[in-house]
Amino acid sequence: MIEQLEQYAKEHKIPIMLKDGIDYLCNYIKEHNIKNILEIGTAIGYSAIRMAQVSPDISITTIEKDEERYNLAKENIKHLNLENRIRVIYGDALETVIEGTFDLIFIDASKGHSIDFFKRYLSNLKQDGVIITDNLSFHGLVEDDSLAVTKNQRSIVKKIKKFIEFLDNHQEFVTKYINVGDKISISRRNSC
Numbered sequence: 178m179i180e181q182l183e184q185y186a187k188e189h190k191i192p193i194m195l196k197d198g199i200d201y202l203c204n205y206i207k208e209h210n211i212k213n214i215l216e217i218g219t220a221i222g223y224s225a226i227r228m229a230q231v232s233p234d235i236s237i238t239t240i241e242k243d244e245e246r247y248n249l250a251k252e253n254i255k256h257l258n259l260e261n262r263i264r265v266i267y268g269d270a271l272e273t274v275i276e277g278t279f280d281l282i283f284i285d286a287s288k289g290h291s292i293d294f295f296k297r298y299l300s301n302l303k304q305d306g307v308i309i310t311d312n313l314s315f316h317g318l319v320e321d322d323s324l325a326v327t328k329n330q331r332s333i334v335k336k337i338k339k340f341i342e343f344l345d346n347h348q349e350f351v352t353k354y355i356n357v358g359d360k361i362s363i364s365r366r367n368s369c
């Protein structure tokens with residue numbers, strides 16, 4: 178089933194997490210005993226399913242704005258009998274209001290909006306929680322912006338650089354960057 182999802186994503190050009198990235202994330206969840214997760218950007222449910230499979234006492238809320246992907250995610254999650262542990266919300270995460278607090282907030286939606294998601298869901302993070310964001314490299318374009326040829330790519334690169342600057346200058350959080358997948362950031366509160 179997992180392989181089928183990977184195959185489907187490849188065929189339909191759906192940007193699910195790269196293998197070493199999701200493996201790293203699942204390991205991190207295990208090692209830090211993370212139980213409640215808020216994910217921004219479900220796509221077809223691949224990363225949510227992978228994270229849920231780390232342990233049977235993990236629960237996930239995940240938000241997707243694309244109706245077709247939302248429906249596919251629901252189907253895939255049901256197929257694996259994970260609908261009690263993965264709640265999929267259909268909506269734009271720039272506007273969604275979520276109740277409750279989480280051990281992990283995983284941001285993996287539109288690459289140019291990470292600052293907005295970070296700020297918006299900060300109140301949903303437990304005191305000792307962690308915010309992990311995907312796509313800090315944007316296929317290497319952030320490190321070498323001469324590779325960004327289209328206007329859209331340049332705009333995204335600029336926004337990712339701004340996000341990195343935002344993280345590096347954040348008073349409350351300490352961030353480390355891990356070069357797995359498309360590069361992720363891991364942000365924790367200073368005191369934790």
Ligand code: SAH
Binds near residue numbers: 191222285286287
């Ligand atoms: N986390 C997934 C991949 C997500 S791809 C995995 O690894 O399996 C990014 C997804 O974010 C896309 O499906 C896109 O439709 C969704 N997205 C982008 N902007 C969004 C927003 N503002 N609110 C909710 N979903 C969004």
Ligand code: MG
Binds near residue numbers: 311359
């Ligand atoms: Mg991603």
